[in-house]
Amino acid sequence: MFLLMKCRICGKKPIIYMPQHRLALCREDFISWFERYTERTIKDFRMFTNEDRVLVTVSGGKDSLALWHVLRKLGYNADGFYLHLGIGEYSERSRRKVEEFAERLGAKVIVVDLMEELAGIPELKKATSREACSVCGLVKRYNFNRVAKEYGYNVVATGHNLDDEASSLLANVINWNVKYLGRKYPVLEEEEGFVRKVKPFCKFTEKETALYALLNGIEFVEEECPYSEDASSIFYKETLNRIEEKFPGTKLRFYLEYLRKVYPRFREVEERELQRCKVCGEPSPSEVCPVCRLKERVAERKA
Amino acid sequence: MFLLMKCRICGKKPIIYMPQHRLALCREDFISWFERYTERTIKDFRMFTNEDRVLVTVSGGKDSLALWHVLRKLGYNADGFYLHLGIGEYSERSRRKVEEFAERLGAKVIVVDLMEELAGIPELKKATSREACSVCGLVKRYNFNRVAKEYGYNVVATGHNLDDEASSLLANVINWNVKYLGRKYPVLEEEEGFVRKVKPFCKFTEKETALYALLNGIEFVEEECPYSEDASSIFYKETLNRIEEKFPGTKLRFYLEYLRKVYPRFREVEERELQRCKVCGEPSPSEVCPVCRLKERVAERKA
Structure with a gap:
């Protein structure tokens, strides 16, 4: 079915069909659609x-x-x-x-x-x-x-x-x-x-x-x-x-x-409930944040 | 693995294993479990x-x-x-x-x-x-x-x-x-x-x-x-x-x-928002309920 479709904008052979948008587009029109759609999002x-x-x-x-x-x-x-x-x-x-x-x-x-x-x-x-x-x-x-x-x-x-x-x-x-x-x-x-x-x-x-x-x-x-x-x-x-x-x-x-x-x-x-990590000062769910706790563990392993 | 399991109640050969309950049961214990579980529900x-x-x-x-x-x-x-x-x-x-x-x-x-x-x-x-x-x-x-x-x-x-x-x-x-x-x-x-x-x-x-x-x-x-x-x-x-x-x-x-x-x-x-069907008196989302509308359509087809 896709082979029979045409680009909705220019009528040329499409490069993609997007069923969720019911939209077939050629190379150029896909690129510009993609950019406009990003902008809209x-x-x-x-x-x-x-x-x-x-x-x-x-x-x-x-x-x-x-x-x-x-x-x-x-x-x-x-x-x-x-x-x-x-x-x-x-x-x-x-x-x-x-x-x-x-x-x-x-x-x-x-x-x-x-x-x-x-x-x-x-x-x-x-x-x-x-x-x-x-x-x-x-x-x-x-x-x-x-x-x-x-x-x-x-x-x-x-x-x-x-x-x-x-x-x-x-x-x-x-x-x-x-x-x-x-x-x-x-x-x-x-x-x-x-x-x-x-x-x-x-x-x-x-x-x-x-x-x-x-x-x-x-x-x-x-x-x-x-x-x-x-x-x-x-x-x-x-x-x-x-x-x-x-x-x-x-x-x-x-x-x-x-x-x-x-x-x-x-x-x-x-x-x-966020506080600040007492080591690095970043927001943290606990007194010391998970990343600083990781750091401690790595240091322990090296010691 | 199932073949090696035992009925959790009596230790006999089980007839079923239910992973969601982590439970293997024999014939008799499955029947009584099933009934008690229905009662509990x-x-x-x-x-x-x-x-x-x-x-x-x-x-x-x-x-x-x-x-x-x-x-x-x-x-x-x-x-x-x-x-x-x-x-x-x-x-x-x-x-x-x-x-x-x-x-x-x-x-x-x-x-x-x-x-x-x-x-x-x-x-x-x-x-x-x-x-x-x-x-x-x-x-x-x-x-x-x-x-x-x-x-x-x-x-x-x-x-x-x-x-x-x-x-x-x-x-x-x-x-x-x-x-x-x-x-x-x-x-x-x-x-x-x-x-x-x-x-x-x-x-x-x-x-x-x-x-x-x-x-x-x-x-x-x-x-x-x-x-x-x-x-x-x-x-x-x-x-x-x-x-x-x-x-x-x-x-x-x-x-x-x-x-x-x-x-x-x-x-x-x-x-x-429910009212009563004006034909049958049952609760209905509209003046005439969907079943009475079906009835009308069947009658029309027969006429």
């Missing part, structure tokens, strides 16, 4: 304006590099931030991709090496009983926020796409993780010690961001992190893809209807 | 007591016959109600099973023939643009309630099991059907024109009710309704079974945590 959710200083966290993957590319093209004041995770060759390759891309964009990228700050992910995994992905998420969130403040950015933008957002929503709905649901929104406003966090690609599928990156000649790291995503997050992505295949359009609707009809009911639940 | 949700007159809607399938069996065994005042749907030989066979079972139980069964009341499902399907399952659900709910009141029963009990409840919950969560979520509970209290409705098997999987029926020599109709369930309900059952296989225990938790943590947030939404 940013405006609809009041993510940021030209006045804001945005720090895009880039991993070297397609989503984050494409996001940085689009934000610059749309004229936003967006620099990059790369956290070197110390995962051997994988991290080295990612870092090179990011630095090459920054040069191509003519943009500034801040690089922080986790090995110097604390310890690489492999070492952190050994120092704790947590899964690699869980520790990695923790140190990323901590550093994104800390570095943004240190360098005077008031917004952190991440490349999470619809597949990421909808599948983690599904996992948390299946387990009715109510606390999580109270913070599941593509904009988290600035609050005591936290800069604003935004996800401008939350309405694009993985396929769409990948296509945009490819069409723009963005060279990204295609290999997965060797620790890879945990089994459950891949499983819920597959589950959602099966539902989408059966009922096209479900994935986007599941996510957007959640934001519109359900999130407001859970939002009130959230009662974060 | 009835009490926990305050479904009914010995004072209530309960009408069990029986289709001839394993769930409803097993439910009737258990309720009688537990000493409840429970009669049966069979609605003959006029679906050819399938309905005839079901009716015979129900009547034979009533005799075995020494219990009363009320039989209503939809062909006399209104028209059989095949004819109703033709008279409307709705799916067979949707029309069938409508006339069932209407008749269960109407007949219960007519014969002086104050509670209607249906055989819905955990697979039914959790999969329809999933479908409605995926589509964020908020109105439905506001009424998704195993007890719906009596309200203007409606008797109380209860689902005492809501915590048992299909496998468990089937095993209980088999072990008690209950002869039930095994064939599916020729109209069968609509594709989407089967699809969501399969989806949930895949999740359960990957993460045993999820199905029950998904359902129970919903009841505990989420339902209360949606309940308030529900604002049913």
Whole structure:
């Protein structure tokens, strides 16, 4: 059926069909649609304006590099931030991709090496009983926020796409993780010690961001992190893809209807009791924040 | 692994392992566990007591016959109600099973023939643009309630099991059907024109009710309704079974945590504006209720 379709804008042969929008587009019209749609998402959710200083966290993957590319093209004041995770060759390759891309964009990228700050992910995994992905998420969130403040950015933008957002929503709905649901929104406003966090690609599928990156000649790291995503997050992505295949359009609707009809009911639940970590001064749920406790453990292991 | 397990009560060879309860049981202990667990569900949700007159809607399938069996065994005042749907030989066979079972139980069964009341499902399907399952659900709910009141029963009990409840919950969560979520509970209290409705098997999987029926020599109709369930309900059952296989225990938790943590947030939404149907006097969302409108359409087609 796709072969018989025409680009809705110009009538030429389409390069993609997006069932959730009932929209077939050719190469050029997809690129400009993608950029306008990003702009609209940013405006609809009041993510940021030209006045804001945005720090895009880039991993070297397609989503984050494409996001940085689009934000610059749309004229936003967006620099990059790369956290070197110390995962051997994988991290080295990612870092090179990011630095090459920054040069191509003519943009500034801040690089922080986790090995110097604390310890690489492999070492952190050994120092704790947590899964690699869980520790990695923790140190990323901590550093994104800390570095943004240190360098005077008031917004952190991440490349999470619809597949990421909808599948983690599904996992948390299946387990009715109510606390999580109270913070599941593509904009988290600035609050005591936290800069604003935004996800401008939350309405694009993985396929769409990948296509945009490819069409723009963005060279990204295609290999997965060797620790890879945990089994459950891949499983819920597959589950959602099966539902989408059966009922096209479900994935986007599941996510957007959640934001519109359900999130407001859970939002009130959230009662974060945050204090300042007595070691680093960052916001923390306990006297010493989880990252400083990690630091202590790493030091103990070395001693 | 199951082969190495022992019945938790008596240590004999088990007949079933229920991962959500981490419980292996032999034949005898499964039967008595099943009955005690039904009793506990009835009490926990305050479904009914010995004072209530309960009408069990029986289709001839394993769930409803097993439910009737258990309720009688537990000493409840429970009669049966069979609605003959006029679906050819399938309905005839079901009716015979129900009547034979009533005799075995020494219990009363009320039989209503939809062909006399209104028209059989095949004819109703033709008279409307709705799916067979949707029309069938409508006339069932209407008749269960109407007949219960007519014969002086104050509670209607249906055989819905955990697979039914959790999969329809999933479908409605995926589509964020908020109105439905506001009424998704195993007890719906009596309200203007409606008797109380209860689902005492809501915590048992299909496998468990089937095993209980088999072990008690209950002869039930095994064939599916020729109209069968609509594709989407089967699809969501399969989806949930895949999740359960990957993460045993999820199905029950998904359902129970919903009841505990989420339902209360949606309940308030529900604002049913009900009037009385000006034709039949039953509660209705509009001046003439959907069943009386069906009746009109059938009459028009005959004229």
